[in-house]
Amino acid sequence: MVSIFSLAQNVINLSLVQKLHATSVWLWKSLSSGGSPTALNETVPAFNISLTTKESPCVRSANETIMISVSIPNELILEVLSRLPAKSVARFSCVSKLWASIVYRPYFTELFLTRSSARPRLLFALEEDGVWSFFSLPQHQNLWSHVVTADFHMKFPPDNMRIYSHRDRQFSCGYASGLFYLYAMLIKKEDYNGVPVICNPNTGRYVNLPYLYRFRQCYSFFGFDPIDKQFKVLFMAYPSSPDRNKILTFGTGELRWRRIKCSIKHEIVSEGICVNGILYYLGDRDGWGGFYEERYVIVCFDVRYEKFKFIYLATFVDRFINYKGKLGVIFNDHYTKDAKELRLWVLEDVEKQEWTKYAYTLRYDQFFSRIPFVVGVTAMGEIVLSMGEYTREEPFYVYYFNPERNTIQRVEIQGFGEYHKAFRNHVYTFVDHIEDLNYVNDAKLLQPRIYAPKEEEEESEEGEEEEE
Structure with a gap:
C-alpha cells in the first residue's frame, strides 16, 4: 500500500501532510475526550476530511483533491x-x-x-439535594503529587428526577463491581414513593427496578456474584414489621422480587459491602427474641447460592472494608491525647471464622482538622482513608497509610467545587473501582425503564426459600 508520505511527495506539498497529520491527532483526542464521532465529517481549517462509501478518505485543499488509502490494522x-x-x-x-x-x-x-x-481508581459519590455526582481518579498516585484533580463522570439522576436523601433513608446505597445502587428514585417531583435504581457511574445508563412497598425503616443491599456474573438486590425487613425479606436478580430475564427467609431476627446497623461474592453487614439482635452476650452478628449472605451464615460478636463494628479480596472489620478506635489506635481484623476463613488482627497508631498531626474514615485497602497493602464530607471552605483529602513503613501520604482532591454549590456535601469513597465493558456496552442490561410505584404483587409461599 502506498504510504501517505509517498503521496505527499508526488502530489501535494509537505505543509498539507502536516495539516493532515495534525487533524488526525486532533480527531483521536477529540473522540477520547468525549467528542462526537460526527466530527469526522466536519470541516476543519484549510481542508476537509470525509469518509466515502468506498472507505477512502478525501483530502481537499483550495487547489487539489487527493484520495488517500487509510488502513489501520485491527x-x-x-x-x-x-x-x-x-x-x-x-x-x-x-x-x-x-x-x-x-x-x-x-x-x-x-x-x-x-x-x-x-489500573484501579478511587470512585467518589457526592450527594446534594437529591442529585448524586460521580468522580474518580487513579488509585495509585505519584508520591510527589500532593494535589490531584478528580475526573467528573456525570450527575444522576437525569430529567429533573431526584434521589431520596441518605438522611431520610439509612443504608440506602450500594456499590458492586462497577455499578451503583440507590434505594429510591423519585420519578416526579410530587412523588413520595420512589423506585430502586441501578446506574453505571461511567456512562450514565441506568435501570429502574420494580417498586417494592416497605414498612417503616428501609434496608437494602447490593451484591455481585463473580461466578455467574449476576447482580442482586437484597431487601431485609424490619424485625417487627409485616414485611418479608425479598431478593431480586438483575441482568437475567424478568425483574421480579422473590421471598427469601433469614432464621435470625435482627436490626440492621451498618452499611453493606460485597467482597468476592459474599455480602456482609452488621446486625443487632438484642431485644429481638432475647438478650445476648454476643449481641452483634455479622450477616454473611452468599450472593450466588442465596444462603445466610452468621458470625457473632460481643462488640460493635465501626465499618467494613475490602481487604485484598477478604472482609476487613474496623472496630471502634481507642483515642488518646494525641493519637488514635486503628484496630483491623481480617476474616481469613468464613467457615472456620478465623481472623488475623492488626493494630496501628495514627497521630492526629498527620491529618487535617477532621479525622478521615478508612474506606479500603489497595493491592499494595496501603490503607486508604477519606474524609466523609466535602465543604467549599476547606480542602478535601485522601490519605494512604503504609503499615510496613508507618508512613502517611496526603493527597488533596480538587474538582468537586466546580459541580456543587451547597456548603456541605456527604461523600462516599470506594476503593478499587474497575471499569467493566460487560456493563458499559450492554444496552439491554442498563437502559432507562420506568416502573411506576404501585403495590407489589403477592407471591405464593412456593416462592420462599428456606435456609438450611
Whole structure:
C-alpha cells in the first residue's frame, strides 16, 4: 500500500501532510475526550476530511483533491482502545461497524477488564439535594503529587428526577463491581414513593427496578456474584414489621422480587459491602427474641447460592472494608491525647471464622482538622482513608497509610467545587473501582425503564426459600 508520505511527495506539498497529520491527532483526542464521532465529517481549517462509501478518505485543499488509502490494522485499534477509559471506548464504538464489532467481542471485553484491573481508581459519590455526582481518579498516585484533580463522570439522576436523601433513608446505597445502587428514585417531583435504581457511574445508563412497598425503616443491599456474573438486590425487613425479606436478580430475564427467609431476627446497623461474592453487614439482635452476650452478628449472605451464615460478636463494628479480596472489620478506635489506635481484623476463613488482627497508631498531626474514615485497602497493602464530607471552605483529602513503613501520604482532591454549590456535601469513597465493558456496552442490561410505584404483587409461599 502506498504510504501517505509517498503521496505527499508526488502530489501535494509537505505543509498539507502536516495539516493532515495534525487533524488526525486532533480527531483521536477529540473522540477520547468525549467528542462526537460526527466530527469526522466536519470541516476543519484549510481542508476537509470525509469518509466515502468506498472507505477512502478525501483530502481537499483550495487547489487539489487527493484520495488517500487509510488502513489501520485491527490489532492496533484493539491495542489503543483497550487502554482508553470505558466512556471513550463507548464513543469509539460509534465510529464504524468494524470498530463496534471489535469493542463488543468477548476477547476485547476480557482484555479491557484485565487492563482496567491493573489500573484501579478511587470512585467518589457526592450527594446534594437529591442529585448524586460521580468522580474518580487513579488509585495509585505519584508520591510527589500532593494535589490531584478528580475526573467528573456525570450527575444522576437525569430529567429533573431526584434521589431520596441518605438522611431520610439509612443504608440506602450500594456499590458492586462497577455499578451503583440507590434505594429510591423519585420519578416526579410530587412523588413520595420512589423506585430502586441501578446506574453505571461511567456512562450514565441506568435501570429502574420494580417498586417494592416497605414498612417503616428501609434496608437494602447490593451484591455481585463473580461466578455467574449476576447482580442482586437484597431487601431485609424490619424485625417487627409485616414485611418479608425479598431478593431480586438483575441482568437475567424478568425483574421480579422473590421471598427469601433469614432464621435470625435482627436490626440492621451498618452499611453493606460485597467482597468476592459474599455480602456482609452488621446486625443487632438484642431485644429481638432475647438478650445476648454476643449481641452483634455479622450477616454473611452468599450472593450466588442465596444462603445466610452468621458470625457473632460481643462488640460493635465501626465499618467494613475490602481487604485484598477478604472482609476487613474496623472496630471502634481507642483515642488518646494525641493519637488514635486503628484496630483491623481480617476474616481469613468464613467457615472456620478465623481472623488475623492488626493494630496501628495514627497521630492526629498527620491529618487535617477532621479525622478521615478508612474506606479500603489497595493491592499494595496501603490503607486508604477519606474524609466523609466535602465543604467549599476547606480542602478535601485522601490519605494512604503504609503499615510496613508507618508512613502517611496526603493527597488533596480538587474538582468537586466546580459541580456543587451547597456548603456541605456527604461523600462516599470506594476503593478499587474497575471499569467493566460487560456493563458499559450492554444496552439491554442498563437502559432507562420506568416502573411506576404501585403495590407489589403477592407471591405464593412456593416462592420462599428456606435456609438450611
